[in-house]
Structure formats: structure tokens, C-alpha cells
Amino acid sequence: MPPPFRFDLQxxxxxxxxxxxxxPRGNIRTPAFMPVGTAATVKAMLPQSVRATGADIxxxxxxxxxxxxTAERIANLGGLxxxxxxxxxxxxxxxxxxxxxxxxxxxxxxxxxxxxxHIDGSKHMLTPERSMEIQRxxxxxxxxxxxxxxxxxxxxDVVEKSMQMSMRWAQRSRDAFGDRPGHAxxxxxxxxxxxxxxxxxxxxxxxIGFDGYAVGGLAVGEGQEAMFGVLDYAPSFLPADxxxxxxxxxxxxxxxxxxxxxxxxxxxxxxSRSGRTGQAxxxxxxxxxxxxxxxxxxxxxxxxxxCPACTGYSRAYLHHVVKADEIIGSMLLTWHNLHYYQxxxxxxxxxxxxxxxDGFVAGFHAKRxxxxxxxx
Amino acid sequence: MPPPFRFDLQxxxxxxxxxxxxxPRGNIRTPAFMPVGTAATVKAMLPQSVRATGADIxxxxxxxxxxxxTAERIANLGGLxxxxxxxxxxxxxxxxxxxxxxxxxxxxxxxxxxxxxHIDGSKHMLTPERSMEIQRxxxxxxxxxxxxxxxxxxxxDVVEKSMQMSMRWAQRSRDAFGDRPGHAxxxxxxxxxxxxxxxxxxxxxxxIGFDGYAVGGLAVGEGQEAMFGVLDYAPSFLPADxxxxxxxxxxxxxxxxxxxxxxxxxxxxxxSRSGRTGQAxxxxxxxxxxxxxxxxxxxxxxxxxxCPACTGYSRAYLHHVVKADEIIGSMLLTWHNLHYYQxxxxxxxxxxxxxxxDGFVAGFHAKRxxxxxxxx
Numbered sequence: 001m002p003p004p005f006r007f008d009l010q011x012x013x014x015x016x017x018x019x020x021x022x023x024p025r026g027n028i029r030t031p032a033f034m035p036v037g038t039a040a041t042v043k044a045m046l047p048q049s050v051r052a053t054g055a056d057i058x059x060x061x062x063x064x065x066x067x068x069x070t071a072e073r074i075a076n077l078g079g080l081x082x083x084x085x086x087x088x089x090x091x092x093x094x095x096x097x098x099x100x101x102x103x104x105x106x107x108x109x110x111x112x113x114x115x116x117x118h119i120d121g122s123k124h125m126l127t128p129e130r131s132m133e134i135q136r137x138x139x140x141x142x143x144x145x146x147x148x149x150x151x152x153x154x155x156x157d158v159v160e161k162s163m164q165m166s167m168r169w170a171q172r173s174r175d176a177f178g179d180r181p182g183h184a185x186x187x188x189x190x191x192x193x194x195x196x197x198x199x200x201x202x203x204x205x206x207x208i209g210f211d212g213y214a215v216g217g218l219a220v221g222e223g224q225e226a227m228f229g230v231l232d233y234a235p236s237f238l239p240a241d242x243x244x245x246x247x248x249x250x251x252x253x254x255x256x257x258x259x260x261x262x263x264x265x266x267x268x269x270x271x272s273r274s275g276r277t278g279q280a281x282x283x284x285x286x287x288x289x290x291x292x293x294x295x296x297x298x299x300x301x302x303x304x305x306x307c308p309a310c311t312g313y314s315r316a317y318l319h320h321v322v323k324a325d326e327i328i329g330s331m332l333l334t335w336h337n338l339h340y341y342q343x344x345x346x347x348x349x350x351x352x353x354x355x356x357x358d359g360f361v362a363g364f365h366a367k368r369x370x371x372x373x374x375x376x
Numbered sequence: 377m378p379p380p381f382r383f384d385l386q387x388x389x390x391x392x393x394x395x396x397x398x399x400p401r402g403n404i405r406t407p408a409f410m411p412v413g414t415a416a417t418v419k420a421m422l423p424q425s426v427r428a429t430g431a432d433i434x435x436x437x438x439x440x441x442x443x444x445x446t447a448e449r450i451a452n453l454g455g456l457x458x459x460x461x462x463x464x465x466x467x468x469x470x471x472x473x474x475x476x477x478x479x480x481x482x483x484x485x486x487x488x489x490x491x492x493x494h495i496d497g498s499k500h501m502l503t504p505e506r507s508m509e510i511q512r513x514x515x516x517x518x519x520x521x522x523x524x525x526x527x528x529x530x531x532x533d534v535v536e537k538s539m540q541m542s543m544r545w546a547q548r549s550r551d552a553f554g555d556r557p558g559h560a561x562x563x564x565x566x567x568x569x570x571x572x573x574x575x576x577x578x579x580x581x582x583x584i585g586f587d588g589y590a591v592g593g594l595a596v597g598e599g600q601e602a603m604f605g606v607l608d609y610a611p612s613f614l615p616a617d618x619x620x621x622x623x624x625x626x627x628x629x630x631x632x633x634x635x636x637x638x639x640x641x642x643x644x645x646x647x648s649r650s651g652r653t654g655q656a657x658x659x660x661x662x663x664x665x666x667x668x669x670x671x672x673x674x675x676x677x678x679x680x681x682x683c684p685a686c687t688g689y690s691r692a693y694l695h696h697v698v699k700a701d702e703i704i705g706s707m708l709l710t711w712h713n714l715h716y717y718q719x720x721x722x723x724x725x726x727x728x729x730x731x732x733x734d735g736f737v738a739g740f741h742a743k744r745x746x747x748x749x750x751x752x
Contacts, residue, residue, distance in 0.1 A: 312461040
């Protein structure tokens with residue numbers, strides 16, 4: 001009998017890969033984009049609508065959920081899946097990244113991070129052990145090891161010290177996670193933009209052994225070029241038979257570049273956040289619906305798109321509801337953006353499957369170059 | 377061939393009636409509750425979701441639409457139905473009531489009302505003729521005559537002068553509307569809480585001749601008892617073979633009392649507005665989801681309700697998303713409230729159809745008395 005959590009790599013094209021992650025809650029087609037459901041909701045969407053865009057898996061945020069409504073409360077209510085009415089797989093982050101971004105409100109030690117809630121100022125402590133406990137209470141299918149990372153740029157010394165502590169935390173996470181069939185624990189590679197540190201981090205993690213590996217510490221201010229620079233080598237340090245997850249990425253062209261370099265999973269708030277501020281992502285580039293040039297435009301947001309925003313409404317309507325601050329504007333644009341992202345992932349998967357990724361990527365960039373991209 | 381707009385009265389029970397209004401865009405089962413789509417959207421709902429609650433017809437607001445995006449723009453884009461992606465019937469108000477509530481920003485004369493936009497301060501004039509033109513540009517299926525009414529309490533003299541002008545405006549509305557097969561024009565009875573003035577208004581309107589008649593000038597501060605007092609006689613002054621519409625009403629018990637007194641159509645922002653402030657309407661009464669007593673409650677909002685909020689989520693989840701100010705809270709509670717309102721209308725229609733309205737109403741009040749109604 002195959003293990004209840006496993007990764008089947010189905011095809012490669014250069015460094016790029018396509019496959020399926022099998023979980024007891026359903027399959028995840030890779031490369032996969034995971035919409036973010038921070039506070040037990042993908043903002044402005046019903047879960048069945050998120051599913052309809054083609055999403056196989058959602059991301060939940062340990063930091064937000066531990067504060068409100070609390071992991072214990074969610075556990076008592078039957079877990080995060082039942083709580084938020086999503087029966088597919090859920091990946092939860094460890095809380096580390098978000099706690100670290102609280103800046104002055106937190107204190108970092110070898111033990112973990114002590115911090116004050118941004119909601120009510122209450123005091124909390126996150127450690128590898130507590131993060132594992134919270135993610136277990138939530139019922140997460142893919143649990144992330146607890147780590148921390150400095151904002152870039154940072155000196156090699158700072159990056160190395162941080163990475164070494166994250167590796168000790170990775171071991172503590174592994175120990176605390178225990179043996180939970182059907183649930184996966186992913187380790188997180190650190191090391192900034194330093195190749196040697198990335199390799200050392202990868203070796204430490206593979207020595208511990210995880211069900212998947214994330215490339216952490218990117219999309220933290222280093223820029224796309226530096227990020228791609230790391231992705232040119234970092235994925236190859238990781239086992240080929242386990243999924244590779246690039247955290248917090250990104251814009252469509254970030255995603256395409258990451259997939260070309262061997263990344264299997266990504267998540268980002270961008271499509272949903274953009275949707276709440278009148279910004280749409282399309283194959284032709286980004287469109288700002290607040291712009292007055294849309295106010296008489298009878299065309300759909302994106303010709304040929306099958307999402308409800310494009311099949312039911314004109315750009316003029318979307319402009320109107322965005323300007324009038326109507327909730328339906330957030331609902332329709334978020335739906336479109338998530339739909340576009342999932343279409344992009346489906347295109348990438350199909351192209352890799354037939355070894356035509358170069359052509360697909362060339363077409364991706366050509367459409368954007370020909371489009372009426374607006375600065376956002 | 378039957379006329380393209382007609383009312384088939386199918387059964388009565390006491391003063392209450394049930395029937396069907398036939399329109400070229402679909403049938404309206406009466407008594408009907410019309411959700412309000414002020415700015416070309418029923419807030420926090422997609423039109424297909426509004427339809428799924430059981431709504432046959434929406435209401436649009438002339439005042440809001442004339443200012444933004446403007447009636448001319450909507451006409452150029454193919455009319456309000458296409459603009460907002462709702463293919464069923466639409467009733468539009470005349471703009472009179474909302475312009476009058478601008479208070480100091482407007483000036484009333486025999487010609488009409490001059491006013492300043494609440495959005496940008498721009499100057500506008502609404503007259504019976506302009507209101508008819510705007511409602512034609514919008515493509516409204518049921519057009520309301522342009523009228524005005526004083527807030528209650530008001531002296532008989534003030535109410536009579538206002539009513540007389542509204543009757544002259546009703547004639548001007550009728551003249552300006554012209555002959556538009558498939559589109560209906562409704563007159564609006566005024567007269568405050570004065571029976572003689574109500575009768576005089578009804579006679580003036582029926583002398584002009586309309587496709588339906590509204591009872592206007594209620595739900596403006598007089599209270600339920602005074603409103604029911606008027607409804608005890610006012611509907612009987614109107615032709616039995618035309619639909620009767622009570623504007624801007626109301627809470628569930630207002631609706632039940634109005635239907636008992638012979639009203640066929642109603643509209644109100646209450647279910648959608650409540651849904652955006654954490655308030656739910658149920659057969660057991662009103663529930664405030666902000667209340668901390670819901671935070672661990674695994675039960676659905678309303679047992680047996682088939683709406684997405686009740687089939688997919690616990691009260692604890694609804695409490696969480698309302699407290700966290702998540703859009704899904706507005707989406708789910710608005711859906712539930714509109715669903716509950718339409719279920720109530722379906723129950724009223726069925727009861728009238730089998731002459732058991734008294735029993736239905738007794739059950740309606742008994743459930744509320746037994747329920748855990750919270751003050752809102």
C-alpha cells in the first residue's frame with residue numbers, strides 16, 4: 001500500500017517538474033499555487049469558489065489563527081477544515097515569519113520568540129514545539145517547521161547565525177512533530193543569497209529528513225534577480241523525490257521563473273489582496289480598474305476568461321463597483337485573479353508535461369509585452 | 377394574447393392575496409420581497425446568489441444610479457440588467473424619497489427637486505419627467521411615479537399639500553411615461569396617517585390609471601402600530617386587480633402584518649444591511665453574531681436552514697469572521713438573511729394559497745416568542 005502522503009514526480013523539462021502530491025484529503029497538482037486563507041477565509045471568497053478556480057490546497061496562517069480564534073478553539077470545533085468549510089488539503093505556516101515581522105513587539109531567543117498580539121497586546125510565546133502543537137490542533141495536512149530569517153540585505157554572519165538556529169529549530173520541529181501518518185512536515189532551507197549557506201542548510205535538513213522542503217528567506221526584499229539567482233542553484237541541493245515549496249511568491253513572472261528553476265509549490269496573498277484594491281492580473285499584464293479609462297468600456301476584463309467577473313460583467317461595471325467601494329468589486333476581482341493564477345499553473349503543468357516549457361514561457365512574456373500593462 | 381405585463385390574482389385569505397405578476401423578464405410570485413440593489417449590486421452578493429435565495433425581482437435606486445455611474449452611461453452599456461448581470465425583472469424607485477431625505481441639500485418646488493450630489497456636490501434636478509427618462513434609460517421593468525412625502529409626524533395641512541403635489545406629479549409621470557408595452561408604471565398613494573387623505577390620493581391615482589399602486593409615505597417614523605393602522609384601510613382603496621406595493625418595509629413582523637392587510641410587494645435594505653453588521657434574521661428572531669456567547673458554539677445559525685451559511689458553518693465561525701471584519705462574514709450573513717426573507721415569503725404565499733394564513737402567522741409569532749431573540 002502506498003504511503004498516505006507521497007509525491008509522484010511525473011515529468012520534467014529542464015529544471016522544471018510536474019507531478020502530484022497525494023494526501024488523504026485529495027491530490028495537489030504541481031506546480032501548485034496555494035491561495036492564502038489567513039484568518040480561516042480566503043478574503044472575499046467562499047471556499048467552493050476558491051475550489052472552482054482550480055485550487056487544490058489552501059494556506060492558513062498559524063500566527064493569525066493562534067491569536068484569533070485560537071488553535072484550541074478550532075480544535076474543539078473539529079479542526080480548521082471543518083471550521084472554514086474546506087475539505088481539501090491545508091498547509092499551515094509555522095508562524096515564525098509573521099512573528100518576526102512584528103519587529104519591536106517580539107524578542108528572539110534560542111528557545112523561540114516571545115511576542116505581543118497585534119490585536120489586543122496579549123503576550124505569547126512561539127517555539128518549535130508550540131508551533132507543532134498549534135499546527136496539530138488546527139489539523140494541518142502539511143505542517144511547516146518553525147524557523148526564522150533576517151530581512152535582506154543582511155551580512156553573511158547574520159544570515160549564517162540565523163540559519164544555524166533555524167536548523168536547530170528544524171530538528172526540534174521534527175522531534176516534536178513525531179509520527180503522524182497522512183500528515184507531512186516540511187523543513188525550510190535558509191541561507192539568504194549565500195550559496196554555501198544554502199548548501200549547508202540543505203544538508204542539515206536532508207540529514208534530519210522531511211516530507212518536503214521549502215526555500216525560505218526569499219521574497220523578503222532582495223528583488224527578483226537575486227531571488228532567481230538563488231533559485232538557479234538552491235532547488236538542486238534538495239532531494240528530487242520530495243516537493244519543493246517557495247514561500248510567499250509571488251507575481252506571475254516570479255512564479256514562472258520559479259517553476260522554470262524547479263519549484264513545485266508557491267503561495268502569495270497578491271491575487272486576493274490585489275482584488276480588494278481594484279487590481280486585476282491578466283495574461284496581458286496588470287489592470288487597475290480604478291482608472292477612469294474603463295468607465296465606458298463594455299469589454300470584459302480579459303477576453304476568453306471563463307471566470308464570473310469576465311463572463312458576467314464589463315470593465316465599466318467593475319470600474320463602477322470598485323469606485324463605489326462595493327463588496328462585489330472585491331469578490332469579482334479576487335475571483336478573477338485567483339482564476340488567472342490557477343490557469344497559469346495549469347498552463348505551466350501542461351507545458352512541462354509535454355516538454356514545451358520554453359515555448360510556453362516565451363508566449364507568456366510575449367503576451368505581456370504586447371498588452372496594455374499599467375503600472376500598479 | 378395576454379398583455380406582456382399583468383397581475384394574476386390566484387387566491388385570497390381575508391385581506392391577504394397571492395398571485396403572479398407576469399413580465400417579459402419573468403414572473404414575480406406575490407407576496408414578493410424585493411432585495412435592494414442600490415448601486416447596481418445587492419451588497420456582498422453575486423446576482424446568481426440572490427436568485428438562489430428565491431428572489432424574483434430586484435430594486436434599483438434612481439438617485440444613486442443617476443449620480444454614479446449615471447443613467448446615460450448605463451443605457452450606453454445596454455441597460456441596468458446587462459450592466460449588473462441580472463436578467464430578471466427590476467423595479468426602480470423614482471428618486472423622490474431619497475432626494476427628499478437629503479434635507480438641507482435640496483430645494484423643492486412645483487417643478488421638482490433641485491439638489492446637490494452627496495458624492496461630489498454637483499447640482500442636479502429631478503422632476504417627474506426627468507425621473508421617467510432616467511428609469512427608461514436604466515431599462516427598468518417597473519417604473520415608479522415621481523413623488524415626495526413629509527416625514528411623520530406632520531400636520532394634516534402639510535401632509536395634504538404634499539399629497540396634492542404628488543398627485544399632480546403622478547399625472548406628469550403618467551404623461552411622460554407614455555405607452556411602453558412590457559413596462560409598468562406604478563402610482564404612489566400618499567396621505568400620511570389620515571384616512572380621508574389616503575382615500576383622496578387613491579381616487580386621484582385610479583383616475584389617472586396605473587399598472588400597480590404603491591402605498592407610500594409609511595415606514596418614515598410613524599411606528600408599526602400607526603403603519604398597520606393605515607394598512608387596515610388603505611389597500612382597500614386600491615383596485616383589487618392590480619399589485620399593491622408597500623415601499624421600504626421592513627422587519628419580518630412588519631412584512632407579515634402588511635401581507636395580512638393586502639400588500640403584494642415589499643422592499644427593504646434591512647436583510648442586506650443587517651448582514652454587513654453581524655446581524656442575522658431567523659425564524660426564532662434576530663441574532664447578533666458579534667455576541668461573545670457564540671464563540672464556541674458549533675451549531676448552525678439556524679437549524680434546518682438550507683442556505684450556505686447554515687449548511688457550511690458554525691455560529692463560532694460566523695462570530696469569528698464578523699469579529700475579524702472578514703468580507704465572508706458579510707457574504708454569508710447577507711445570504712442567510714435574504715434566504716430567510718424569501719423563505720418567509722414562500723411560507724406566506726403557500727399559506728394564503730390554502731387559506732391557512734392565520735395558522736401560519738400564529739406559528740410565526742410563536743416561534744419568535746420561544747426563541748432566544750436578542751435585542752439588536
